[in-house]
Amino acid sequence: MSLIQNKVQKNTVIHVNFLEAVKKQYHYKLHAHHSMFGTMIIMQIIAGLLTFSNQIYSVNSNNIDITVRIISADLIIGLTFLWIIIMAFQLTTKASKNKMVTFVTSKQTNHLANILFMITLCFIGGLTANLLGAFVKMVVSVMDQTDPFIYFAGTSVSEFATGILATIAYMLLIASFFYLIGEIVQIHSILIIIIPSVLVGLLFILGVNVEPIIGFYIFTKSLSIMLVKTLVTAFLLFFAATLFGNRLEVRR
Amino acid sequence: MIIHCENVSKSYNASKVLDRISFQVTEQKITGLIGRNGAGKTTLLKMIAGFWHTSSGNLEVFGNDPFNNLTVSANTIFVDDQMAFPETLTLWDLLIEAGRFYQHWDAGLAGRLFEYFQFNKKQFHHHLSKGKKSTFNMIVGLASRSPLTIFDEPTTGMDSAVRKDFYRALLKDYLAHPRSILISSHHLNEIEDLLEDILLIDDGNLVLHTSIDDMREYAIAITGNYSQLDAWINGKEIFHKEKVGINEMYVIMKNDVPTEEIERYGFHISSVSPNDLAVYMTNKTRGGIDDVFDSK
Amino acid sequence: MILDHRSTTPIYMQIATWLETEILKEHFKQDEKIYSQYQLAEMFQINPATAAKGLTLLGQEKVLYDKRGLGKFVSPDAKKIIKNKRKNDVLVKSIEKIVMEANHLEINESELLQIVQQVYREKGGEGK
Numbered sequence: 203m204s205l206i207q208n209k210v211q212k213n214t215v216i217h218v219n220f221l222e223a224v225k226k227q228y229h230y231k232l233h234a235h236h237s238m239f240g241t242m243i244i245m246q247i248i249a250g251l252l253t254f255s256n257q258i259y260s261v262n263s264n265n266i267d268i269t270v271r272i273i274s275a276d277l278i279i280g281l282t283f284l285w286i287i288i289m290a291f292q293l294t295t296k297a298s299k300n301k302m303v304t305f306v307t308s309k310q311t312n313h314l315a316n317i318l319f320m321i322t323l324c325f326i327g328g329l330t331a332n333l334l335g336a337f338v339k340m341v342v343s344v345m346d347q348t349d350p351f352i353y354f355a356g357t358s359v360s361e362f363a364t365g366i367l368a369t370i371a372y373m374l375l376i377a378s379f380f381y382l383i384g385e386i387v388q389i390h391s392i393l394i395i396i397i398p399s400v401l402v403g404l405l406f407i408l409g410v411n412v413e414p415i416i417g418f419y420i421f422t423k424s425l426s427i428m429l430v431k432t433l434v435t436a437f438l439l440f441f442a443a444t445l446f447g448n449r450l451e452v453r454r
Numbered sequence: 455m456i457i458h459c460e461n462v463s464k465s466y467n468a469s470k471v472l473d474r475i476s477f478q479v480t481e482q483k484i485t486g487l488i489g490r491n492g493a494g495k496t497t498l499l500k501m502i503a504g505f506w507h508t509s510s511g512n513l514e515v516f517g518n519d520p521f522n523n524l525t526v527s528a529n530t531i532f533v534d535d536q537m538a539f540p541e542t543l544t545l546w547d548l549l550i551e552a553g554r555f556y557q558h559w560d561a562g563l564a565g566r567l568f569e570y571f572q573f574n575k576k577q578f579h580h581h582l583s584k585g586k587k588s589t590f591n592m593i594v595g596l597a598s599r600s601p602l603t604i605f606d607e608p609t610t611g612m613d614s615a616v617r618k619d620f621y622r623a624l625l626k627d628y629l630a631h632p633r634s635i636l637i638s639s640h641h642l643n644e645i646e647d648l649l650e651d652i653l654l655i656d657d658g659n660l661v662l663h664t665s666i667d668d669m670r671e672y673a674i675a676i677t678g679n680y681s682q683l684d685a686w687i688n689g690k691e692i693f694h695k696e697k698v699g700i701n702e703m704y705v706i707m708k709n710d711v712p713t714e715e716i717e718r719y720g721f722h723i724s725s726v727s728p729n730d731l732a733v734y735m736t737n738k739t740r741g742g743i744d745d746v747f748d749s750k
Numbered sequence: 751m752i753l754d755h756r757s758t759t760p761i762y763m764q765i766a767t768w769l770e771t772e773i774l775k776e777h778f779k780q781d782e783k784i785y786s787q788y789q790l791a792e793m794f795q796i797n798p799a800t801a802a803k804g805l806t807l808l809g810q811e812k813v814l815y816d817k818r819g820l821g822k823f824v825s826p827d828a829k830k831i832i833k834n835k836r837k838n839d840v841l842v843k844s845i846e847k848i849v850m851e852a853n854h855l856e857i858n859e860s861e862l863l864q865i866v867q868q869v870y871r872e873k874g875g876e877g878k
Contacts (some may be wrong), residue, residue: 203554215516215555215601218528226554233551300538303505305555309525448522453536454503484797549818625795629788647753647761650799667803725758 223306227315230305232322235289239326242285246331249278250338272375273342275335283376284330288378289323294384296452302451320377328370336362364425371432375419378439387445426435455480455517456602456634459501462511464497464658471497473509482519484624484648486666487638488732494636496534499606502636503532509600515602531556533595534606539579545590546575549597560600567593567623584611596627605637610644615676617641617665621648629641630647631670645727652728656736668730674709677702678721686719695733696744706734753794765804768855770832780826784814805815806810811835 238344242331253273263266292298293316339357419435422428457479464472465498472494479485487495498627500506501513504520504527513520520526529604539548549568553559569577571589582590588610607616625648628635639645652669654662662669673693676683683703687695694706716723726734751768753761769784778784785793790801805822808814813831814822825831852862 215525216528218524220524223524223528229554230551233547234542237542263574297538303527304532304537305552306528308527309522311524317561382531436689449507451506453500453538483799598757618828622795625791625797629791629798646755647794647796647800650797665799666797667800723758727756 214353218306220311222269223308224314226320227302227305227311228262228318230302231315231319233299238289238323242282243330244329245281245285246334248277249281250334253277253335253338254342269288271342273339275303275365278335278338279331283373286320286323286327286373287375287380290320291384293320293446294381295452296388299450300453309448310444313440316381317440320381321374324370324377325372326372328366331369332362332366335365347350365369367425369430370380371429372419373438374436375432375439378436378443382439382443382446385443388447388450417437456482456515458512458514459498459502460511460512461499462498462508464494464501464506464510466497468556470611471658475655475658475660477653477660478661479559479636479651482632482634483639483650484628484635485651485653485654486645486649487636487658488642489734490637493736495655495735496657497533498605499636499638502602503530503604510600528557529600530602530604531595531598532604532606532728533608533618535584535591535608535610537591537594539715541578541580543578544575545573545577545579549594552594552598556598556600558617560597560599563627564593564597564712567596571619576660577718585613585616586611589616589620592623596623599631602634602636605635605639607638609639612712617644621645624648642732643727645748652734654735661735666728669731670725671697671709673706673726673731673734674716675724675726676705676707676716676721677724679703679721680720683721694737694742696742706731722747753796761796762800762803762807765794765801766807767807768869769804773813773828774832774855778824780824780828782824783820784822786821 253275261270299312336357383397387397419428419432422431455478457477459477461474461476462472463470463474475494477497484745487494487499495508498709501508502515502520504523507521508689515523515526516529520527520530525638545568549561549564549736550733553561553564559642571586571593573586579587588608589612592605595605595608601651602687609620612620621644624635625638627684633689637648646666651665652662653660653663655657662672677698680703683705687705687707690711691708693708694704696704696705713723751765753764755761755766759767759811769778772778773784784805785803785858787798787805790796790804791798794801805814809816809822811831813828816825849862852858857865
């Protein structure tokens with residue numbers, strides 16, 4: 203036994219850097235959710251398979267039969283959107299927060315780590331959704347070699363890249379929106395009933411027109427303007443989410 | 455200053471769980487938190503860990519308000535049987551992750567304890583039995599070497615052999631790497647030797663904050679003739695009294711009367727273990743459960 | 751030695767007494783370093799603060815002396831001090847108990863002394 207084994211304050215207080223803490227939490231979440239990526243891929247593949255049997259229109263006239271088949275990545279992307287909504291919500295639950303508190307965390311580092319995590323998910327989800335969509339289209343075109351009238355839309359490289367960026371941007375917007383809703387709902391469980399009721403009420407009963415709002419984000423000619431609109435809104439929504447729930451107790 | 459607790463109260467759902475608790479922990483030592491179920495031990499520990507608010511009063515851990523504080527979180531670990539881990543990570547994964555968070559983490563110690571208690575690296579935490587969960591959580595708590603390590607009923611579900619191993623491991627690691635440890639337990643008699651100080655809580659009040667040695671000498675047990683003893687104890691601070699044998703009384707009282715005086719009356723003195731003292735001091739009536747059965 | 755947790759004697763005193771016996775048996779000679787609180791804690795599975803109290807007690811009785819930063823050492827007079835203390839505490843207390851018991855049995859002083867002499871004849875010389 204060494205001579206210096208007195209109760210000297212050897213273990214002085216550890217000071218953690220905020221960003222270091224965020225980084226560690228981010229990696230922890232990535233590691234903990236690794237199976238979610240697999241789930242996402244499976245969902246996308248299922249959507250991809252369903253896309254094959256989609257949207258066949260037949261038009262008949264005197265001597266002409268036209269069969270139109272529309273293949274798009276819409277279903278895949280739609281399901282990916284659903285997936286990111288679920289992921290965003292999950293991060294706001296008590297269970298998720300309790301898991302963070304086991305180790306080193308604060309409300310702020312947790313929010314930031316969540317946001318980085320969701321950004322990662324959007325990038326990966328957006329990328330795979332479009333790749334899979336392109337793959338499906340390619341398979342269809344190879345299978346239907348006999349048909350001379352195949353029209354491809356959105357298959358140039360720049361259009362493809364636009365598709366990916368747009369998907370990612372929309373996913374970020376959706377993720378941030380539902381993350382914010384999730385955080386607000388945590389404040390009191392009664393809000394789980396109130397908020398959807400309010401939304402439903404606004405939409406269907408009062409007939410509030412959400413088209414302009416959605417149109418603001420979708421019907422833009424320029425990619426860069428759309429990106430700016432979406433990303434700035436996402437940033438603001440994420441920021442708003444960090445303002446809620448900072449007084450909530452954990453491990454109740 | 456590690457913990458500064460000044461007139462801290464906690465109310466929850468209109469009931470007062472803790473009432474103006476004041477104490478300080480200024481050095482690295484092992485402090486036991488003792489009290490009955492519902493006395494407020496877990497509440498106090500969760501406030502110190504920064505999980506819950508105080509309702510009033512001043513609580514500082516490492517000089518900070520512990521609620522939502524990154525510094526306190528980095529220097530504290532809270533170990534109980536409800537420690538939450540992701541269901542998707544194996545036990546071994548969890549140890550690796552824990553190692554990333556804690557600066558003083560001892561991977562060697564964690565690994566050796568893991569093997570000693572016969573865990574399987576590929577197991578999942580939510581599949582473990584109650585006792586195994588507590589054991590694993592204990593390993594995480596010890597290996598983290600957090601400057602403030604809190605154990606809230608850490609031995610839940612552990613069989614007695616494992617409990618003994620836990621106490622031994624705790625003491626050995628504390629000797630080699632001193633830190634501040636708060637441990638709440640129902641088994642005071644088991645952990646007595648580990649402790650330096652004791653906080654005795656009853657019904658939200660801090661009844662005693664003293665060293666375990668002082669607690670051993672705090673009270674004495676006296677047996678003697680019923681009527682004689684009954685007359686003699688009049689006006690003195692009694693923690694417990696009961697009738698024993700045919701005509702004798704057994705009394706627990708504060709140790710502030712000289713031994714010679716007691717012996718002169720022919721009464722017999724014996725010591726009172728901290729565990730017994732804690733039970734008697736937190737009894738609702740002086741006669742304990744016997745009062746339920748003794749009809750007057 | 752195994753600690754007696756049920757005894758009226760506090761743990762730290764049991765440690766002190768045990769160390770005294772070790773010194774009497776010359777397991778620790780004068781000016782030799784005695785066990786540290788951490789070693790005692792490890793040996794007896796107790797909190798080092800309790801062990802420290804036992805060492806402090808012996809320091810107060812001048813059985814041990816401090817060397818700053820190096821620990822506690824056995825005083826040159828340690829054996830003498832311990833023997834004296836035991837003579838006064840243990841032996842005298844035992845005799846007080848015997849005398850009180852004798853009073854209860856209504857045995858007077860000279861009867862008691864006769865019994866003591868008889869015991870000496872039978873057992874004198876044992877226990878050295």
